[in-house]
Amino acid sequence: MEKIVLYPSPGIGHLISMVELGKLLLSHTSSISSITILIPNFPFIKGSYSSYISSVSSSFPSITFISLPSVPLLHGDPSNYENMEHILFETLGNNNPNVLQCLQSISESSPISAFIIDFFCYPSLEISKSLEIPTYFFFTSGASCMALFLNFPVYDKIYSDSFRNLDAMIEIPGLFSVHSSYMVEPVLDRGKSYSEFVKVSENFRKSDGIIINTFESLEEKAVMGLKQGICLPGNPIPPVYFIGPLIATRGDNNGGERDECLGWLDSQPSQSVVYLGFGSRGMFSMEQLWEIAIGLENSGVRFLWVVRSPPPTSRDINNVFLAPPELDLNSILPEGFLDRTKDRGLVVKSWVPQIQILGHRSVGGFVTHCGWNSILEAIDDGVPMVAWPLYAEQRFNKVLLVEEIGIALPMNESKDRFVCSSEIEKRVKQIISSKEGDVVRKRVLELKDEAKATINEEGSSSVALKTFIKSWNKTLHRERET
Ligand code: UDP
Numbered sequence: 502m503e504k505i506v507l508y509p510s511p512g513i514g515h516l517i518s519m520v521e522l523g524k525l526l527l528s529h530t531s532s533i534s535s536i537t538i539l540i541p542n543f544p545f546i547k548g549s550y551s552s553y554i555s556s557v558s559s560s561f562p563s564i565t566f567i568s569l570p571s572v573p574l575l576h577g578d579p580s581n582y583e584n585m586e587h588i589l590f591e592t593l594g595n596n597n598p599n600v601l602q603c604l605q606s607i608s609e610s611s612p613i614s615a616f617i618i619d620f621f622c623y624p625s626l627e628i629s630k631s632l633e634i635p636t637y638f639f640f641t642s643g644a645s646c647m648a649l650f651l652n653f654p655v656y657d658k659i660y661s662d663s664f665r666n667l668d669a670m671i672e673i674p675g676l677f678s679v680h681s682s683y684m685v686e687p688v689l690d691r692g693k694s695y696s697e698f699v700k701v702s703e704n705f706r707k708s709d710g711i712i713i714n715t716f717e718s719l720e721e722k723a724v725m726g727l728k729q730g731i732c733l734p735g736n737p738i739p740p741v742y743f744i745g746p747l748i749a750t751r752g753d754n755n756g757g758e759r760d761e762c763l764g765w766l767d768s769q770p771s772q773s774v775v776y777l778g779f780g781s782r783g784m785f786s787m788e789q790l791w792e793i794a795i796g797l798e799n800s801g802v803r804f805l806w807v808v809r810s811p812p813p814t815s816r817d818i819n820n821v822f823l824a825p826p827e828l829d830l831n832s833i834l835p836e837g838f839l840d841r842t843k844d845r846g847l848v849v850k851s852w853v854p855q856i857q858i859l860g861h862r863s864v865g866g867f868v869t870h871c872g873w874n875s876i877l878e879a880i881d882d883g884v885p886m887v888a889w890p891l892y893a894e895q896r897f898n899k900v901l902l903v904e905e906i907g908i909a910l911p912m913n914e915s916k917d918r919f920v921c922s923s924e925i926e927k928r929v930k931q932i933i934s935s936k937e938g939d940v941v942r943k944r945v946l947e948l949k950d951e952a953k954a955t956i957n958e959e960g961s962s963s964v965a966l967k968t969f970i971k972s973w974n975k976t977l978h979r980e981r982e983t
Contacts, residue, residue, distance in 0.1 A: 502534030503614040506607060507639075508600065510589060510621035511543035513550065513781045514874050518641050518714050519619065520557055521747040523564055530970055533614075536564045537607055541596055541622075542571040545579060545588060569599045583694055586621075586687040590697040594624040601628050608632070615973040617712065620650075623704040635709045635973045642873040643715045644723035644743060645901050646685075646894050648673050648732035653688065653702040655733070665689040675731035676722050677905060683896040706739060710972060714745040714873065716955040716962050719880070719906065719948060742969040744962045746877040746952050749856055760854045762805060763861065765847045769803055772865030775929045776858050776884075777806040779870040783891050787811045787833060789919065794838045796925025802933050803845045805864075807853050808833075859884050866932030868912065871895035871902065880908065883949035885941040887912050887928045889920065908945040910937055 505526060509519035523536040540554070554566050572595040574581075574588065582588045607613055616629040616636045629636040640647050652673060660667060667681035687694040705711055717724045726732035727741045766774060777793070779785075785793065790811060797804050810828045828850045830839060839848060855875065858864060859882040869875045871890040876898060879886050886909035888899040902909035912928055914920045932938045955962040 502611070503530065503532050504535050504537070504607060504611065505533055506537045506539065506604065506613050506616045506634075508539045508616065508618040508622045508625060509639075510593065510619040511541055511545075513553070514872055515619050515621070515641050516540075516550070517553070517749045518747045518874060519617075519639055520553075520564070521749060522617065522639055522712065522714075522744075524557075524561060524750075525744070525747065525966065526970070527561065527563055529966055534563070536561075537603075538564065538566050539600065539603055540566050540568045541593060542569055543589070543592055544571070545585060567603055569596055569603070572596055572599075583690075583692045584687055586694040586697070587692070589621050590694065593622050596622075597624055597628055600625045601632075604629060604632055604634065608634070620701045620705070623701050626704050626708060630707070637710045637712055637969075637973075638705055638708050640711055640713045642894055643876075643898070643901065644713050644720040644727055644741075645673070645676055645905070646873075646897055647705075647711065647713055647741075648676055648723050648726055649679075649685070649894075649897060650698070650702050651705060651733045651736075651738065653699045657699050663689065663691045663695075673726075673732055674734055675726035677900075679897060679900050683900055685894045685897060686892050706736065708739055710740040710742060710969065711738075712742045712744055712969060714747050714877065715743050716745050716952060717743055718951045718955065718961075719746075720901075722905075740968075740972060742965045742972075744966045744969065746881055746956075746962075748874070748878055748881050760857065762847055762849050762853055763857055766805065766858065766861045766863040769863040771862050773933065774803040774805055774863045775866040775868060775887075775933055776864050777804060777868040778853065778855055778858070778875070779807065779809070779889075779891060780872040780875060783870045784809050784812050790833055791835055792920065792922045793925055794834050795922035797846060797929065798835075798838060798842055799922065800926040800929045801845075802929045803863075804842075804847070804929065805853075805858065806846065806848050807851070808848055809851055866929065866938070868929065868932075869909075871898040871909075873898065876902065877952075880945060880948050880952055883942075883946040885909065885932055885938060885945045887932050889914075906944070906948075908941050908948065910941060 507519050507523055509516045523538060527533055527536060557564055558566060572592055575591060576582060579588060604613065613634045616634045617639050618625055620638055620640060626636055656671065664681040664684040669681050670678040671681055672678045688698045724743055727738060730738050830848055856878055859867065859878050864884055867879050867884045868887040868889055871888050872895060886902060888902050888909040889912035890896040890899045903911045910928055910931055912920055913924055954960050957963065
């Protein structure tokens, strides 16, 4: 019987798709006896983790979660760090002794068939390799983004200035070019996070394979580029498996009870509501929240808007990462806004059951921060998007959605990333009812069908999954023989 160990990085977006991978493996491989998921202790991101974990544990007894002990920060206070990614890389690196102990104890009775890790957890590759465990990366963003990531060491040699200062088009061979300012947020400056991302990229190539949460017809150029090595000329790329879309099962992320906002959606006309949701970490300044409110009010469009407290103005990294303080909507939104829009709008604090919302017949458009899970969820339900990226690789995803795939309208912003109310008004009207909105809706509905087909018995993602499952046995034998 086979044992699989998964090692996601902190953050609900990374955890959910990794858990879905575990469930998928269980449903396709009767020989798997256990899936163990290592959960790093990382107090700087709060989310609805525990209810999610307990709901998965009770529905899937073969999935076990192990919480890793906490590791102290080398530089003490979080404010001594560049950004959250910097803390993540350090913490996950310092977790190696704990990971080693877990892997040794799990493999005591029989070997581990595959160790599947998030890219933030790359330091553990060294350990698993030394234990001869076949080790794969699971990439929680798309294939195009993977092609970009693989090129970081190449860009590092070509450009001596930071991406933030460059003002250049960055080419991804065989794919497309993006402006340097659309680069992944933590690599914009040449700090500690930047060098970690370059190392991540080098480590992808040392693994036994890379699993990507996408499907072939969604990112054809990137899939081809990765399969044929076109996107990283002169360097071998390990086998790549496109097995998506992996999306949380409806019901997993709300603790079982039907949320109030779904009842509100029940009373709205079909495809009339624009949903505005910005992932697990999306926050706006007070000024920006006002502008959104004015734009929504002037648009006359029905809306469901998830609002989080604005971040503190000081660079208090600790506050940025911890759960925001209790939010008083009346004190942060324009006076009378909630009252004036109460017949056609609902504002919800902090967290909603997004998957159920996107699947609701009343939702006709999604203003999204372009997190990869959110994108896949919108595609799965055929909901067209307005792309308003905020952090991580989301600016890159915006280019992909708007210019390459054609399933989102852009939310245009000023140089300092401010979006004015008239732009918000225009885009929410367009996505619900306009020629431009119809074009992206038509394309996303086509992709919805393709996404379903790809996970059918003979679909490309199912085939890729089977190939992946076969690969770990081959890898195991090869490693034992050498
Ligand atoms: N999510 C949710 N409710 C919320 C915010 C987010 O259920 O109010 C879920 C969303 O459905 C998605 C995940 O959290 O599965 C966020 O992942 P994504 O990659 O979109 O963004 P991230 O939070 O990682 O930036």
